[in-house]
Structure formats: C-alpha cells, structure tokens
Amino acid sequence: MLEKALQGSPKYWGWLAFLGLIIAAGGGVYMTQLQDGLQITGMNRDVSWGFYIAQFTYLVGVAASGVMVVLPYYFHHYKKYKKMVIMGEFMAIGAVVMCLGFIVVDIGQPQRMLNVMLHPTPNSILFWDMVVLNGYLFLNVIVGWMSLQSERTRIDPPKWLKYVIYTSIVWAFSIHTVTAFLYQGLPARHYWLTAILAARFLASAFCSGPAILLLVIMLVQKLTKFNPGEDAYKTLAKTITYAMCVNVFFFLLEVFTAAYSSIPGHMHSIAYLFVGSHGHTGMVPWMWSAAFMAILSLCLLIPPALRDNMKLLPWSLAILVAATWIDKGLGLLIGGFTPNMFEGVTEYWPTGKELMVSLAVYATGALVLTLLFKVATGIREETDNL
Amino acid sequence: MGRTLPIEDPLIRMQRDLKKAKAADPAKVRWIMVIDQAKCAGCQACTVACVAENKLPPGVVYRPVIDEELGTYPSVRRRFLPRPCMQCDNPPCVGVCPVHATTKNEQGVTVIDYNRCIGCRYCLSACPYGARTSDFGEWYTAKTADAPGVLVGKTGAAQGYEENPAAEYGKEWAARSRRDSPIGNARKCHFCLHRLAVGMLPACVTTCIGRATFFGDRNDPDALVRELLGSPRIHRLKEEMGTKPAVYYLG
Numbered sequence: 052m053l054e055k056a057l058q059g060s061p062k063y064w065g066w067l068a069f070l071g072l073i074i075a076a077g078g079g080v081y082m083t084q085l086q087d088g089l090q091i092t093g094m095n096r097d098v099s100w101g102f103y104i105a106q107f108t109y110l111v112g113v114a115a116s117g118v119m120v121v122l123p124y125y126f127h128h129y130k131k132y133k134k135m136v137i138m139g140e141f142m143a144i145g146a147v148v149m150c151l152g153f154i155v156v157d158i159g160q161p162q163r164m165l166n167v168m169l170h171p172t173p174n175s176i177l178f179w180d181m182v183v184l185n186g187y188l189f190l191n192v193i194v195g196w197m198s199l200q201s202e203r204t205r206i207d208p209p210k211w212l213k214y215v216i217y218t219s220i221v222w223a224f225s226i227h228t229v230t231a232f233l234y235q236g237l238p239a240r241h242y243w244l245t246a247i248l249a250a251r252f253l254a255s256a257f258c259s260g261p262a263i264l265l266l267v268i269m270l271v272q273k274l275t276k277f278n279p280g281e282d283a284y285k286t287l288a289k290t291i292t293y294a295m296c297v298n299v300f301f302f303l304l305e306v307f308t309a310a311y312s313s314i315p316g317h318m319h320s321i322a323y324l325f326v327g328s329h330g331h332t333g334m335v336p337w338m339w340s341a342a343f344m345a346i347l348s349l350c351l352l353i354p355p356a357l358r359d360n361m362k363l364l365p366w367s368l369a370i371l372v373a374a375t376w377i378d379k380g381l382g383l384l385i386g387g388f389t390p391n392m393f394e395g396v397t398e399y400w401p402t403g404k405e406l407m408v409s410l411a412v413y414a415t416g417a418l419v420l421t422l423l424f425k426v427a428t429g430i431r432e433e434t435d436n437l
Numbered sequence: 438m439g440r441t442l443p444i445e446d447p448l449i450r451m452q453r454d455l456k457k458a459k460a461a462d463p464a465k466v467r468w469i470m471v472i473d474q475a476k477c478a479g480c481q482a483c484t485v486a487c488v489a490e491n492k493l494p495p496g497v498v499y500r501p502v503i504d505e506e507l508g509t510y511p512s513v514r515r516r517f518l519p520r521p522c523m524q525c526d527n528p529p530c531v532g533v534c535p536v537h538a539t540t541k542n543e544q545g546v547t548v549i550d551y552n553r554c555i556g557c558r559y560c561l562s563a564c565p566y567g568a569r570t571s572d573f574g575e576w577y578t579a580k581t582a583d584a585p586g587v588l589v590g591k592t593g594a595a596q597g598y599e600e601n602p603a604a605e606y607g608k609e610w611a612a613r614s615r616r617d618s619p620i621g622n623a624r625k626c627h628f629c630l631h632r633l634a635v636g637m638l639p640a641c642v643t644t645c646i647g648r649a650t651f652f653g654d655r656n657d658p659d660a661l662v663r664e665l666l667g668s669p670r671i672h673r674l675k676e677e678m679g680t681k682p683a684v685y686y687l688g
Contacts, residue, residue, distance in 0.1 A: 088574020088620050089556075096496060096570050099561040159556020159571060159621025166536040166555055177535035177559050238529050238678045239565030392567035393503050393518070 052199060055429030056422045062274075063425065070418045077411020080404050081156060089159055091404045097391040098384075098399035100157070102409055105384040107153035109259075109376060110416070111230045112252060114146035114187065116260020118223035119290050125216050131286060134279040134431075135268065140195040141423040142264050143223070147188040149416035156408050176232045183226045190219040195423070203430050227252045234387065242320035242387045245308075251301040252379075258294035259375035261287050262368040267420070269365055275428045285359055288368075292352040295371055299345055302378070320386040323396065331396045334385055341377035344370045447648050450661045451638055458654035459636060467545045467655040468628050470642075471665045472519050473687040476649035479504060479517035483641035483650065490629065490640035492603040492613070495575040499568075499626035500641055519650065521641065522547060522568040522626035523674065523682030530560035530569060539623070545683055546628050548606060556621040565678050574620040607631040628652075655683070 084091050094101040120139035123129035155161055172178050194216050201208040231249035238244065265287055271277050309317040322328055324338045348371035352358050357367070390396050401409075458466050479502055487493070487500045503518040524546050531539050531547060538553035539560060561569045578596045602610040603619075607630060611617055629639035637643070642652045653662035665671065670687040 086615055088615075089571065090496070090573040090575045092573075094571075094573070096498070097567070099558045099571055154557075157557070159558070159573075160554065160618070163536075163553070163555045166538075166553055170537045170553065172535055172537050174532045175535040175559070176533065177557060181535070233559075234562075237533075237563050238680070239675065240562065387562075392565060393520075395503075 052426055055426040070414045073414035074411050077407050080407040093400050093402045093405060095397055097397035098388040100384055101399055102401040102405050103153045103157035105380045106409055107150050108230060109380040110146045110149045111227055112256025113260040113263055114143045115223045115227040116256045117143035118220055119257050119261045122220050131280060131282045135283050137195060137198055137427050138268055139264060140191050143191045145416045145420035147184055148419050149412050150184055152412040152415055180229050180233060183229050187222050187226050190222055194219055199427060199430055202434060227256050240387045241316040247301055254294055254298035254301055255375050255379055258291045258298055259372055261291050262371050266365060266368055271424055277428050288358050295349060319390050323389050324382050324386045328390055329396045331398050333398045337377050338382055341374045344374035348374055451652055454653040454660040455638060458657055464543055465656055469655040469662055469683045471651040471662050471685045473649045474516060476647040477517040477519060478647045480646055482644045482646055483519055486640040486644035491605055492601055494572060495577055497570045497572050497624050521684060523566050523684045526681035527679060529563040533559045533563045546630060548627055549623055551618040551622045554622040560623050565675050569623050569625045572619050572622055572624050604631045607634050
C-alpha cells in the first residue's frame with residue numbers, strides 16, 4: 052500500500068520537499084543543541100521544562116482525540132464516521148510521532164534514552180508515559196493499516212482486530228491521563244496539583260484534537276475528491292462543542308477554587324498568568340487572548356445555525372485551536388513553574404532556535420500525516436470509495 | 438596562657454563530631470545540616486565556595502542564598518535563606534526518575550549517577566525546594582575576551598579550570614566537555630560527600646563567616662547538631678509536603 056505515497060502531483064511533491072526543508076533546517080539547529088547543550092533554549096533554573104514539553108503535552112491530547120471518531124464508530128456503530136475513522140487513527144499516529152520527537156529533543160542526554168527501558172522504574176510516571184505512548188502508536192499502526200488493507204482487498208479484517216480496536220479506545224484515554232499524572236502528582240506545583248487536571252486534559256484534548264482533524268480533513272477534501280459527508284462534519288462539530296464547554300467549565304472550577312479559598316499558593320500561578328506578578332506580565336496578553344478566543348469559539352459553535360454553517364466552521368475551529376493551544380501549549384507549563392518555589396519570578400520565553408527545532412518536529416508529524424493520508428485517499432480512489 | 442577564645446569555635450566541635458561519626462557504623466550515620474538564619478549575614482560565601490568546590494558552570498548552583506525582604510517601609514528588614522538540598526527522608530525527586538539515576542545513599546544523602554541520568558529534568562519539577570538544577574552546558578569562559586600579552590595564559594587557565602572534572606561523589610568523572618556528562622544532567626547539592634569521605638566538613642560549612650551552618654550526625658546524641666535540634670527556634674521548610682527534610686533552620 053505504501054506505493055500510493057510515491058505517486059502524486061507536483062504539488063504533492065512540492066509540499067513534501069517543503070516539509071523536508073524545514074526538517075533539515077530544524078535538524079541543523081538541533082545539532083547545535085546537541086553540541087552546546089540546552090543553553091540554546093530559553094529554559095532556565097526556574098522554568099526547567101519549556102516549549103518542547105508543552106508541545107508534547109498538547110500533542111498527546113491530539114493523539115488521544117482520534118478516539119472521538121473511533122469510539123462512536125465502533126462502540127455505537129455510528130456509520131457516518133466510516134470514512135473519517137481511518138483519518139482519526141492516522142492523525143493519532145502522526146501526533147504520537149511528534150510527541151516522541153518532542154521528548155527526544157527535550158532531554159539533555161538523548162544518547163542514553165534507552166536507559167528508560169534498560170533500567171525500568173515502575174514508580175516513575177515518565178516510564179509509564181513511555182509505555183502507553185509507544186503502545187498507542189503500535190495499536191494505531193496495526194488498526195489503521197489492517198482496516199485499510201481490508202478496504203482495498205474487500206475482505207473483512209480478522210475477528211481479533213475488533214479487540215485490538217477496543218483496546219485502542221480505552222488506551223487513548225490512558226495516554227492523556229498518564230500524561231496529566233506526570234504533572235498532577237508533583238507535590239509543590241500548585242497549578243498542576245489538582246485532581247481535575249487529567250479531566251481537564253481530556254476535555255481540552257477532545258475539543259482541540261477533533262478540531263484539528265476536521266481542519267485537516269477540510270483541506271484534504273479541497274485537494275482530493277475525498278468527502279466524509281456533511282453529517283460527519285456536523286456530528287463531530289457537536290462533539291467538539293460539548294468538549295469545549297466542559298473544558299472551559301473545568302478551567303473556571305480551578306479559578307473559583309483558587310480565588311475563593313484565597314490560598315496564596317493556589318492563586319499565584321493564575322495571578323501571574325492573567326495579571327502578572329512583581330511587574331512580570333509576559334503571559335498576560337496571551338492568556339486574555341486565549342480566554343477571549345475560548346468564549347468566541349463557544350459563541351460560534353453553540354448556536355446550531357452558526358455551527359452547521361460550513362463556511363464559518365473552519366474559522367470557529369481555528370479560533371478554538373488557538374485558544375486551547377495557548378492554554379495548554381504555553382500557559383500550563385509556564386504557569387506551573389512561575390512563580391518559583393520561593394515566590395520569585397523568572398520569566399521564560401522560547402528562543403528562536405528552540406522554535407526552529409519545534410517547527411522541525413511539527414514538520415515531521417505533518418510529513419507522516421501527509422504520507423498516511425495520501426495512502427488512505429489513494430486506496431479509496433482505487434476502490435471508488437472516496 | 439589559658440584559652441584564646443572565650444568559647445570553642447563550632448568548627449572545631451563539628452570537626453570532632455565528624456571524626457566520631459566516621460568511626461561509627463556507616464549504616465547508623467544520618468547527616469543533617471542546621472542553618473541559623475539569625476547568624477547568616479547574607480554574604481553568599483557558601484554559594485561561591487560550593488561553586489568553586491564542585492566546579493559549577495553558569496546557571497548551576499547548589500546552594501543559593503535567597504534574600505527575603507520583610508515588612509514595609511520604614512519598618513523593613515532582610516532575612517537570608519541559604520538553600521542547600523534538603524536531603525529529604527521522603528524525597529519526591531527520587532521516585533519520579535525514569536531511569537533510577539537518583540537514589541538515597543546509606544547516610545540519607547540523595548545522590549545522582551551522572552552516567553545514567555538522561556537529563557529529562559522530571560526531578561527538577563518534582564523538588565518542592567528548587568534544589569536541583571540542570572547543567573545546560575554553559576561556560577564562564579565562553580565569552581571571555583582573550584588579550585594575549587596582557588593576560589598571558591589567564592583565559593587558558595580559566596578554561597582548564599572549567600574543564601577539570603569535579604571530585605563530586607568521590608568518583609573519577611571524565612573532564613567536563615561538550616556533549617558529555619555532567620552537561621545535560623541534573624545536578625544538586627550532595628553535602629560534599631567527597632569531602633566527608635576524607636574527613637573534611639562540607640565546603641559551605643567551613644567557609645561560613647558567621648558560623649551559621651552546622652553539620653553532623655543526627656544519630657550521635659553528643660553531636661553539636663543534636664544540641665541545636667532542641668532549640669525552640671528549630672523548623673524545616675515546607676513540612677506540610679511530608680518530605681521530612683534533613684536540613685533544619687533556626688528561624
């Protein structure tokens with residue numbers, strides 16, 4: 052089936068070359084990071100995880116969110132997702148690849164990475180995160196590939212695949228829960244030390260991930276004859292709307308608990324993010340933009356007339372993605388580390404080099420996604436099933 | 438002649454305590470530190486002594502002195518909080534390590550195996566005291582101007598100093614060089630285990646001009662630190678975290 056990825060228009064090859072160029076440029080910057088150490092990033096003594104780990108966290112959510120298409124299709128036999136389901140699985144693969152990439156670029160001694168397997172430590176959540184992420188990658192590769200193969204040959208997939216799919220659905224929830232446990236189990240980071248963090252992660256994942264999926268599918272529909280059907284769009288948009296409502300609600304619960312209890316530790320991170328602290332206000336415009344865009348996206352998604360307007364939908368989804376990305380891809384990490392353990396503030400901002408390496412990891416994910424979608428649409432074209 | 442000092446210098450007493458502890462069964466020794474904030478002058482000599490002792494690069498510091506300002510003008514005062522690693526009995530940093538590179542040794546000191554640490558910095562996030570830093574590979578001499586003829590060989594000497602491996606943990610580490618440990622590793626205060634091994638007190642203790650830092654074996658009933666633990670001023674940082682620090686403060 053891979054041969055489908057090798058036949059394409061000049062536009063397709065141009066896109067691949069463009070991604071390759073970004074990967075090469077970012078790879079070059081990464082070489083300087085290997086040579087000089089993490090000093091090329093904006094990370095410091097106080098903010099010791101930065102943009103890389105934040106992107107990792109956001110993308111684990113995107114990976115998990117494929118389940119919002121897979122679950123209705125397999126558990127509730129919602130047939131209208133028939134064409135979309137493979138895209139959900141393939142997007143999960145692309146997202147996990149990026150997650151692993153962001154972990155690799157973040158660690159200080161990548162050549163020793165295999166120590167995680169050579170010296171397994173079941174009491175470390177990071178160890179379990181490695182296990183569930185690789186497991187999820189493996190499950191999705193099997194499921195995606197075998198489903199597509201059966202479509203091509205028009206022979207039903209083996210019976211056992213059904214159980215692999217059921218496992219992958221439960222597994223999807225586990226990857227983001229375990230990733231939240233990375234944070235919420237740490238004793239002195241008040242912004243993270245909250246039982247609702249895993250639930251918040253899932254809620255934000257289940258709105259932002261499918262939103263990204265829909266945007267990508269809209270693009271694919273423009274470029275190929277692929278059409279998942281309008282009903283599929285509308286149903287998934289509904290899922291996204293519910294998840295975003297829950298996501299915003301959960302965040303407001305955090306704000307209430309912190310503000311009404313007035314416990315300084317609980318308030319400080321939120322205060323730093325939204326009003327600044329000791330004159331440091333770097334995050335304030337970002338967080339208010341996120342809040343504004345979150346509300347705006349809900350205003351555009353809750354009324355059915357606006358949500359079902361296919362001209363408006365991509366804009367609403369893009370606004371939602373931007374809002375959730377600022378919340379989780381910037382605010383979560385920076386807010387967790389600021390103020391520091393002794394109420395000092397060291398502001399963090401990613402450096403150009405850090406962003407370049409990140410861009411290369413994103414380009415790698417885009418490359419994987421492009422190849423997989425190309426294969427999927429190629430097979431569908433062949434079987435007249437687009 | 439008589440005694441030259443009205444009282445015995447605590448360093449002499451601690452040196453004697455150390456000698457006794459070294460003669461005791463190592464499994465029964467539990468190193469602790471007591472820091473008297475009323476005596477700390479905020480000179481940061483301990484921070485510097487530690488940097489020199491462990492050859493720490495820019496950005497890595499094991500024992501900063503945190504400067505706190507209390508009150509509002511005109512009734513203000515400053516208080517200094519030297520902050521080594523707390524060597525917790527129940528350390529949050531040890532459990533989170535995905536490769537078992539950080540452990541507690543027999544005497545309760547949390548140590549790092551630089552050759553195993555992958556540099557994920559999970560332990561940095563887990564520590565409630567910010568006691569761990571990561572070596573991001575910076576060099577003091579990286580941007581030092583070399584002026585041949587004016588400072589003959591001085592930059593070279595400084596570079597050599599930076600590349601010298603520290604004696605940390607009493608092990609023979611490779612010279613600190615690009616891409617090699619301890620660059621990319623988590624680093625932390627280890628109560629100068631390498632000095633204790635040869636009968637010397639930690640560098641921050643001997644260097645303290647105010648004699649504000651005390652060190653010894655908690656399990657020795659006659660040790661100076663044991664006497665200090667009886668003070669009504671004694672407290673530990675963030676006790677509510679359940680970390681059971683081995684560093685005590687006289688507030």
